[in-house]
Amino acid sequence: MKIGVLTSGGDCPGLNAVIRGIVRKGIRTHDASFVGIRDGWRGLLEDDMFDMTMLDVRGLSGRGGTILGTSRTHPYEDGGPERMREVMAAHGIDSLIAIGGEGTLAGASRLVQEEGLHIVGVPKTIDNDLGNTDYTFGFDTAQSIATEAIDRLRTTAESHHRCMVIEVMGRNVGWIALHAGMAAGAHAILMPEFPVSFDQIAEWVTSAKDRGRAPIVVVAEGFVPEGFDSQVADQGVDSRGRVRLGGIANYLAPQIEEITGIESRATILGHLQRGGSPTAYDRVLSTRLGMAAADLAQHGHWGKMASLKGTDIVSVEMSSAVHSLKSVPLHRWEEAQVLFG
Amino acid sequence: MKIGVLTSGGDCPGLNAVIRGIVRKGIRTHDASFVGIRDGWRGLLEDDMFDMTMLDVRGLSGRGGTILGTSRTHPYEDGGPERMREVMAAHGIDSLIAIGGEGTLAGASRLVQEEGLHIVGVPKTIDNDLGNTDYTFGFDTAQSIATEAIDRLRTTAESHHRCMVIEVMGRNVGWIALHAGMAAGAHAILMPEFPVSFDQIAEWVTSAKDRGRAPIVVVAEGFVPEGFDSQVADQGVDSRGRVRLGGIANYLAPQIEEITGIESRATILGHLQRGGSPTAYDRVLSTRLGMAAADLAQHGHWGKMASLKGTDIVSVEMSSAVHSLKSVPLHRWEEAQVLFG
Amino acid sequence: MKIGVLTSGGDCPGLNAVIRGIVRKGIRTHDASFVGIRDGWRGLLEDDMFDMTMLDVRGLSGRGGTILGTSRTHPYEDGGPERMREVMAAHGIDSLIAIGGEGTLAGASRLVQEEGLHIVGVPKTIDNDLGNTDYTFGFDTAQSIATEAIDRLRTTAESHHRCMVIEVMGRNVGWIALHAGMAAGAHAILMPEFPVSFDQIAEWVTSAKDRGRAPIVVVAEGFVPEGFDSQVADQGVDSRGRVRLGGIANYLAPQIEEITGIESRATILGHLQRGGSPTAYDRVLSTRLGMAAADLAQHGHWGKMASLKGTDIVSVEMSSAVHSLKSVPLHRWEEAQVLFG
Amino acid sequence: MKIGVLTSGGDCPGLNAVIRGIVRKGIRTHDASFVGIRDGWRGLLEDDMFDMTMLDVRGLSGRGGTILGTSRTHPYEDGGPERMREVMAAHGIDSLIAIGGEGTLAGASRLVQEEGLHIVGVPKTIDNDLGNTDYTFGFDTAQSIATEAIDRLRTTAESHHRCMVIEVMGRNVGWIALHAGMAAGAHAILMPEFPVSFDQIAEWVTSAKDRGRAPIVVVAEGFVPEGFDSQVADQGVDSRGRVRLGGIANYLAPQIEEITGIESRATILGHLQRGGSPTAYDRVLSTRLGMAAADLAQHGHWGKMASLKGTDIVSVEMSSAVHSLKSVPLHRWEEAQVLFG
Incomplete structure (x- = not known):
C-alpha cells in the first residue's frame, strides 16, 4: 500500500509528530x-511530492511546523477530484491521510462520499474547536x-500598576483564552461565546485593582463586546462581526483605561502561539493520532478520522467533526467566573 | 461552614492551584x-493551622510546591481519629478536604466510613497511578x-556517539517513562509493568546505533530487568524487588555498555520532576479539581473525591481510586514499541 | 546609616535582584x-515608603518586576529637591540609591551636584543604551x-513559506535586535543606527528565500527606513522621526510583501520582553550591582554609580552614563551583515 | 584557502554556532x-572528513551539540603530527581551526610551535576555567x-522543609556553582577553590532553616570539604583528591542531615548542564568567536585564538589560555558569602 500524506491549513505544533507516527x-x-x-492539496493538484522514508521523519517528534509545508489551497480548485485521481494513479498512490481543520476534513469527507477517494483524516485545530474529539494537538x-x-x-x-489586555487566538471559540486565563490567574476572560458589556469588564478590572492587583484581561481574538456594533461604525468589523483594525485588544485597552481610569496596555500574541516545539502532551497525542491514522488507512476505513476520547484514540466520522463547532460550554464559563474580579 | 484543607505525601506541581481553587x-x-x-495530618493531630483567606491564595496558580507544607504522617498515628475530632471541634471545623495519594485517600476513606468524619478528597499522584481518574495533576x-x-x-x-540512560519517576507504573519517552523519541522505554531482558534492551540500543542514532533509553525507577534477581545478589534489591543502590539507570548503563560495546551514561532526574511551576494543563486541572472539591464539601458528599473523566470533573468514591493501581495497559506498550530501536 | 531605595522609569528584569543585593x-x-x-521619585515626593528588612527581599533574585513599584515621575516635579530634603529629614534618611535609566541618572546627578543630596545610582536600561557600562541588567x-x-x-x-518581520525593543539603539537577530539566525537586522533602504531589505529577503529559507527580519522599534519620511507623510511619525502607527513591523511587512511578492507577517513582542523572571546572567549582574551600590553609599561616593567593566563591577560617575547614548558600533554592524541574506 | 575545522573534548552548547560563524x-x-x-583529532588522524558548505551550517545557531562530533583522542596519538600532515596534504587542507579545551589548545599550540602546523583556536570550556578570556561559550x-x-x-x-544539595559541574573551579548559586539564592555555595569545614556548612544550613527557609546548598563537583581525607579513607577519592563514589552531593547530604538534624536530599545535574539549545548570550558569543577565528586563519595568525575581553573579541596566544586555570578570585567568594546562611 502506498499512502500520500498532506498537511493543510494553518500550521500547528505537533504536525511533524503526527507525520512521524504515521x-x-x-x-x-x-x-x-x-x-x-x-503544501496540502496544492501539492496533490500540482504533483509536487516525494517518497517519504523513516529517515525523513527521524527526530521529528519535538520539531515545530510541518516538514510537508502547508497552504490554504482548496481541494476542489484547479481540477479538483479529477486531477487528484490522475496524479494519484501516476504515482500509484492508493490512499491519502489528510491532516487538517474544518475545511480540510469537510473537503476530504466530500471527496470520500462523492468521489469514492480513499482518505482518512487527522483533526487539526489549534483553537480546539472541532467536534467529536476531546482535545486536538497544538492546543496544549x-x-x-x-x-x-x-x-x-x-x-x-x-x-x-497597569491593566494588561492580552489577546490570544480563538476566532470562534474561547478555549485558549479560557485555559490560559485560568492557568495564569486572569481577572477577566473574554470569549466569543459569551459577549459581555464594557461595564461588566470595567467592573472586573476595577474590582481586581481595588484588591491591589494589576488587572489581567485575557481576550480571544474573536470576542465582540456586547453592544459593540453601533459604537464602532467608524472602525470597521469584518463579515463575522469581528473587530478588524489591529486586534480587539488594541480596541479594548483604551476603552478600559477611559472607563476605569486605570492605565492599560495591549499585547497581541499572534503567531507566537503556533510556533516552536510542541509540549510533551501534544507530542504524545500527535504521535498516537498519527499511528491510529496509519491503522485506519491500512484497514480501509475511508471517511474516518482518529480522535481523542478520554485517554483513548478512537475512530469517528470525519464529517462528525465539522458539523458543529465545539464551543466552550456554559458550565465552564460559570466555573471561570468564580475566579474573576 | 468551616473547612480544613491539608496536603499530604510527596509534593506535586499543582497543589497550590488546588488550594486556590478550593x-x-x-x-x-x-x-x-x-x-x-x-504539613498534612501532622498539623491536624498537633493543632498547627491558620485561618486561610482569599489573600493567602492570591497569585498561587503558577507556584510550585504547597503553601500548606506536607509530611508523611499517618492519620492513625498520635491519637488518630479521636485527636482529630478534638482539634476540629476546638476550631469549629466541620469538614476536611484532603489532597493526597494512595495512603491519604485510603486513610481518609476509612476515617469517613469507620469514624463518620466529614472528608472529601482530591487525588494526587505525580506517577499517575491512581484508579478511577483519567490523569492526575502534576503528571503533565x-x-x-x-x-x-x-x-x-x-x-x-x-x-x-553515546547511549544515554535516563531514569524518571515511576515506582510501580511507567506512565512518565512512557509519555516522556514517546515525546522525546526514545529508542527504548522500560517500565515496571513490562519486564524485558538485557538482550532485548541491547537489541534496541544496537538497532538505533546502527541507524546512526545516539540511543536513548528511558527507564522508570521501578523497572526490574527480566531475570534480574539472581544476577545481583550482591547489589541488593528492596522489599518490592526494586534496585536500591543509586538507581536503576546507574545499574543499566554499564550493563548496556558491556553488552553492546557502546559507551553509555546514566542520568537520574529525581526531584527535578516534582519541582517548579506547573504546566498550563496542570494549573487548569488543579484549579478545576479544587473548585469541585469545594462543591463536594458544600453538598456533604463525604467519602467522595473530584476526578477527571474525559474533559469533565466528576465525583467518585475515594476508595475506588486506591483499590487498584492504574498500570500502563498492554495496548499502550505495544503502541510504544513501534517507535523502539 | 539609613538609606532610601527607589526604582524609576520602565521596569526591567533584575530590579528585584538589585534591591535584594543592596x-x-x-x-x-x-x-x-x-x-x-x-514608585520612584513619586514616593519620595509624596512620602510613600516603608521600612525594608531582610524579610522583604527574601526569595527575590528570580522574581520579575520591582517590589518597590515604579513611575515616570520627574525628580524636579512637585516640590523637587526642597520637598525631598523635607521627607528625608522626617524619616532620618541619610542617602538614596536610585535605580533608573538616562532620565533618573541625569536627575540624580544634578541633585548631587546642585543640591548636595547624597545619592548613588545603579544604571537600568533594557535597551542597553547607557554609556560607561558594558551591559546593563535586563538586556540579557x-x-x-x-x-x-x-x-x-x-x-x-x-x-x-512566509517572511516574518519581528519587532523588538530599541527606541534609539539596536542592541536587542542585533543580539536576538544573530542568536536566532535572522536574514536581516534593522537598527536605528543604520538606516537601509527598502530595496536593500528586499534584496536580503529575496536572497534568503532563494536559498530555500523562510526569511526572518528582526527590526528594532526605532528603525526608520532610508528615504522614509517623504513616503509616509500621511502615516505620521513621532517627534523623533519614529513610525507611530502600530509599530514599524506592521509597516514593513506589507511593504516587503509588495516589493518581493513573498507573503509577510508582522509580530510585535512589546511588553513581553521586559516581563518575567530574569536570566541567570541578569540575576548575577543585578545582585552584584546592588551589592556594589550599597558599598558606594557606605563610603559616601555620591554621584557615582555601579557599572560592569569586563568581569568586574566598578564605580563611575553617573553623569558619564548619560552623556552619550551607547550605540551599536559600525564593526558590529559589519560583523552581523555577514550573516544576512 | 581550504580550512579544516574540528571540535574536541567534552561537548558544549554553542559549538554549532561557532562552526556556523566560521x-x-x-x-x-x-x-x-x-x-x-x-570527532576531533580522531577524524584528522583517521582521514574521516567531509566538504562543509553553507548548507551544512544552516539553521545551526540554536542547535546543541556539535555536527562534527567530538572525541577525546589526543593529537599526538596514532601517528600524530606526521600523519596529520599527510592527511592535510592529501585533501589540500592549508590550515586548521581547533575548537577545544585545555588539552586541545595545549596540543594545538605545540603543533604550531614544534611542527609548524597552521592552526588557530577557539577556547571551549563549560566550566569557564580557561585563562585570558572573560567567559567561554557554554558557560552561560x-x-x-x-x-x-x-x-x-x-x-x-x-x-x-528539607535541605537540598545540588551538585553542578566544575571539576577544578567553582564558576557554575558561584553563578547559579547567586542567581538562585543559595544559602551556601561550595567550590574547589575554597574548602570549608562541615561545621561551617552546617552553620549556614542551620541559619537558613532558623530563618524559615528550606536550605539550598550548591556544590561544584570538585569541591572537597576541609579535613575530608581522613574521614573517608574507606570511601575513596580520586587522584586529584575528589570524591569518587556517586558524587560529592550524595556524600554531603547525609552528612548535613546527621549534623543538623534537617532532612537532606541530593540532586546531581550532570550531563543535563551541557545539553540542549544554547542561550542567546552563548549563541552570540559563539558566532562572534567563530567569525573571528575565520579571520585569524585568513590572516595566518597561527597559534592564536579568539577570545572575549569585555565586549570585544580579541586575539590572544592559545598557550596563554592554558598556562593557568582561571579560578574564582577571593573577592568573588567574599561577595557571595554575604548571601549565605
Missing part, C-alpha cells in the same frame, strides 16, 4: 510506503505559550 | 471559611520536565 | 537600615525572550 | 572553503540550566 507505524507494522505531498502548546506570556506580563503590569 | 470557590459561592492545616508537569531533559541529553549523546 | 549587603556588612520608596533577559520568540516564529514561517 | 565568515568574506573533520547555558533546576528544587524543598 510513517513509523505504516512502515513497521503494515509494510506500507509513503509519499509526502507538499498554544495554551502553554499564552500562559507563560501572561505570567511574564503580570510582573511588568504590577510594577507599573 | 478557597476561591468556597468563599465566593458557598460563603464557606477555611483553615489551612500545616513531570512528563514535560522529563521530555525537556531528554531533548537536552540527546544533543550531548549525539556529539559523543 | 539590602543584604547593607545590613550584613555595613549595619545600614533601609527604606523602600514606592530581553535578548533571550526575543531569541526564543524568533525561534518559535521560524517554524511557522517555514511551514507557510 | 563557515559563513570564511566563505562570504574570505572566499575560503571548509572541511568538517569528524550551563549556569542557566543549573539556575532553573535550583529554582525548581526549591519549591519541593520548601514543601517538605
